[in-house]
Amino acid sequence: MNETKKPVLHVSCVPRKDTTLLKISLSQDDLGILFRVTSVLYIHGWDILEAVAETSHEGHVQDLFVIRSWNGGEMTESLLSQIRKDLYSLFYEEKSVEEYLRDHGKGEVLVRKVGDPEASLKLYNPISSDFTVMDLRMKDNTGILFQITEALFHLGIDIISFTANSSDGKIRDSFLLRTSLTGEKLDEKTMFPLLRSRLENFL
Template identity: 85%
Template sequence: MAQVMQEIKKPILHISCVPRKDTTLLKISLSQDDLGILYRVTSVLFNHRWDILEAVAETASDGHVQDLFVIRSWDNAEMTESLLSQIRSDLYSLFYEGKSVAMYLRENAKEEILVRKIGDSEASLKLYNPISSDFTVMDLRMKDTPGILFQITEALYHLGIDIISFTANSFDGKIRDSFLVRTSLTGEKLDEKLMFPMLRAKLESFL
């Protein structure tokens, strides 16, 4: 019985992908929900030179979390079995072996992204709480820069903000990122008087 219980509690991380015409659908299943899933995934995909175009988080009735990502290679590369295996190994170390994202990026000589400033004078940020929704909407328009999604998700993670879904649309060298977010502590919308100014200041510090 003890052995059975031990197997049940063993951390689970399943990764699979489906190639599409210009993108790849990446499915990641975890044994438990956790703040900063997109933050960790963006760090790993940035390291391997892949962008996330869309992300949707789903929680099953058994508590397992399934996240779907539409991703695209910077170099028009294909997702190979060896690369998928490496991504899984990297994510496992971040989710279950106590490795921090900062440590992971330093080990892979990518630590400069932790302090990078984009310097986009035309970047714009909109935050609002729709009456008909349980989530806060965050819209960002800025120049399309590899790794920008990682910096955004890092900021949200450190403010205790959970990302429910994300979409990105590119046009004329610009990108529009749209997020549905909520506080991880209460699961509610962000407080407009407290969290909105904090989030805006955090994002504008590197945009």
């Protein structure tokens, strides 16, 4: 009799001077990893400053996140355990991010409009790269990364890497993107207008 293997989710962290390196390993790749992780860290009061996806020789996916607490708090063992539990529920127990946020009284972030008239969004396909680059400059706003990753998730767009820089109340977020269906760059004639329209709805 064959037993169904339980999906693997491994979560660990390495404290740094002002940030924490969060490592999340999954037994299989999945669209919307950053979307789910962003929602969990948002609930627990942590910002994602950088994110990089890696695939091991065994086919496991490991995502690395540089995170920082909103209030200068530390990543304790109990908090890390709760984050692991929440992520497992989102990845393997069919709980939607929308349900998860509403369960924690944060459903308003799903429809919140930032309203930054000076927001700047650039999309382009470098000749020398296999990915689409998306640069976003706007005023800093709690939960904005979640809204961006939600839009990308629903459009079937994978985030390969992400970095955030902030100064004087402004942020510059840079993403490397590709379509989840083909693994190619985003089509400039079809996907660019769709993505731009979706993001401009809440910027």
